[in-house]
Amino acid sequence: MTSDPVRLGVAGLGRAFMLTLPAFQADPRIRLVAAAAPRAESRAAFERDFGGTGYASVDELASDPNVEAIYVATPHQMHADHVIAALKGGKHVLVDKPLSVSMEDAERMVAAAEESGGHLIVGPSHSFDAPVALARRLIDSGEFGALRMVQAFNYTDFLYRPRRPEELRTEEGGGVLFSQGIHQIDMVRLLCGGQAETLFAMTGNWDPDRPTEGAYSALLSFAGGAFATLTYSGYAHFDSDIWMDDIGELGAPKPSGGYGAARSALIGLDAESEAKLKTTRTFGQGKAPAKATHHEHFGPVIAICDRADLRLTPGGVEIFADTERRFVEAPVGPVPRQEVIDALYGAVRQGRAPAQSGHWGLASLEVCHAILTSAETGAPVRLGRQCGLNQEEIEHE
């Protein structure tokens, strides 16, 4: 199975790549063979570390015959051009969430994937986290009856992490919806079967210095009758990780004494200095994230079924059944995000697309936009571009 690794090219060597790199490096099913990045230092670091080829443009990368698949980890607003170039070059694509900012771009990418016959996978997202997949399997088992209601919430310091200016402009994909809401939507859609029907939402845009959505709450119904609440705040106050065993989003224990660190780091910085601070978190510059002891997660999630509630934790799923309460562990592998490699390798080598396809990503993006629309109009939004799970493919993990 590992005698024939997927020859992967990477478009964009920023923070997203940094976070997925350990999975690429540790997994014999992947070989990093090329990259595209506008910054020469990043390309040099890539060539030094992996012996592959560094290109200045994604078009060049997409023309490299040695590359089979491309991980597109460039800023949101560039996804469409880069994904379409990769697909036209005959490559399979793993594109970082969100698929795009605009629905038009998303539709173009989905059409390009259909035309090229290449796989288009949207990830990593927290819907790949092992406890989410475990919860999905527990629901599928039928042991607990129908899924009825999901509550997902997350309170983070997202809005105060170092940002490029466009990351604070909603129309360019800034704010919490496109970068953070999309995770929650992906997770909740995976648990609820994917086919969202109606949504009502309110959003918060409360800091004039960072004038984009920093919070939202949404109520969402699904085909089959389940409904879900999704709540998020990126305003860096309450930290819901205290209810996730003090494990951070990336699976590592939270450092003690770190309260308020995100805001403090920004004090006195202008927009340029802040954008520069962000580059210290890209490949070849920053330090690697703290060692994960648990799975990645995206905040507390409770899924109510007829005969049990499932509580997702960074280690697995706690089952609150009719008469007993028990914990089912999701074993932690040597590196995070192995589930994403499962999906990529499964698609490229075994022809098994994961649930998180291009159409899936488009459907999650539709929910993002619906949250903004509902908040603006004060009316519920009917969703029209949803897609369900391919059950068989979820269960193989």
Place this chain on the structure above:
Amino acid sequence: MTSDPVRLGVAGLGRAFMLTLPAFQADPRIRLVAAAAPRAESRAAFERDFGGTGYASVDELASDPNVEAIYVATPHQMHADHVIAALKGGKHVLVDKPLSVSMEDAERMVAAAEESGGHLIVGPSHSFDAPVALARRLIDSGEFGALRMVQAFNYTDFLYRPRRPEELRTEEGGGVLFSQGIHQIDMVRLLCGGQAETLFAMTGNWDPDRPTEGAYSALLSFAGGAFATLTYSGYAHFDSDIWMDDIGELGAPKPSGGYGAARSALIGLDAESEAKLKTTRTFGQGKAPAKATHHEHFGPVIAICDRADLRLTPGGVEIFADTERRFVEAPVGPVPRQEVIDALYGAVRQGRAPAQSGHWGLASLEVCHAILTSAETGAPVRLGRQCGLNQEEIEHE
């Protein structure tokens, strides 16, 4: 101040009375002088314990010239008749939540209070809990800027506590909305200023053996721009008290090994036996609840302000501010529900009505009905009978 206690009569000696009795007994500002109850054993127990007069009907109690105020703690559907009888008898009234089941009854009671000039207070409810009042004072202080968003949720075994048959029929006030939702609505309205504007909600009615709403989720906007999510499940699986320091609703530590107790106690019982089991929890029959070490509470509540998030706990309020995280304790008095006595005594002896007036209770009831209506129609509901806080009166506590 305590030389002239309020001479209180009690209508209904069931579970609600049992839970408030310790506050009445411990507080020198209250003297229990009479009661009305249909069951002779309850009346006898009352006369034996308090030396007052037991009446078979509320009309007789309302005619007792020695009674100044009446605590109406009869089943929901009887509130209107009992409250109006008490007001017509010239008494002040403390009526257990919800004010009533129907809006028509609520309007009649509010009109009767206006006509009689007597105080009508709706309580106890969890909006009286000291940490809620403390959070309200912290918001009022202005230190943290505007209140923006509230998230309140609670997962309990409510639906599986012993019930009379009508408590499982929504149209008679059964299900989680009128008994439990009303607490959450009261709390959230108190934090958000009272004036709810628009609501969207979904409800769950998932156990055919207990065919009434057992869960809901609602999104609610307020005058001034804040919004709130309210989520509840009474299906006895996940227990959100694990996020409230393992302190139960009544302020006592949760017994270990009690998981699933509510469902287990019902196994094999028919409706009649179940209703009978409920009477073991009324005055003169059951044992007193476990000793409270903390304040009563109604599940996790997070209130987002511009410069801090407030997390309500059974002991006070944890403040997550820009650069520091600190805890403000709400001192625990010798008995629970002292805040309700504050309100009753303040109204009867000092002419200071609390926020939780008849109109307040009517406004909370309107939100209950709006949740049912929105869930049924799939449309948002505009609220039209809301009322705000009387700031001065909230702050005196």
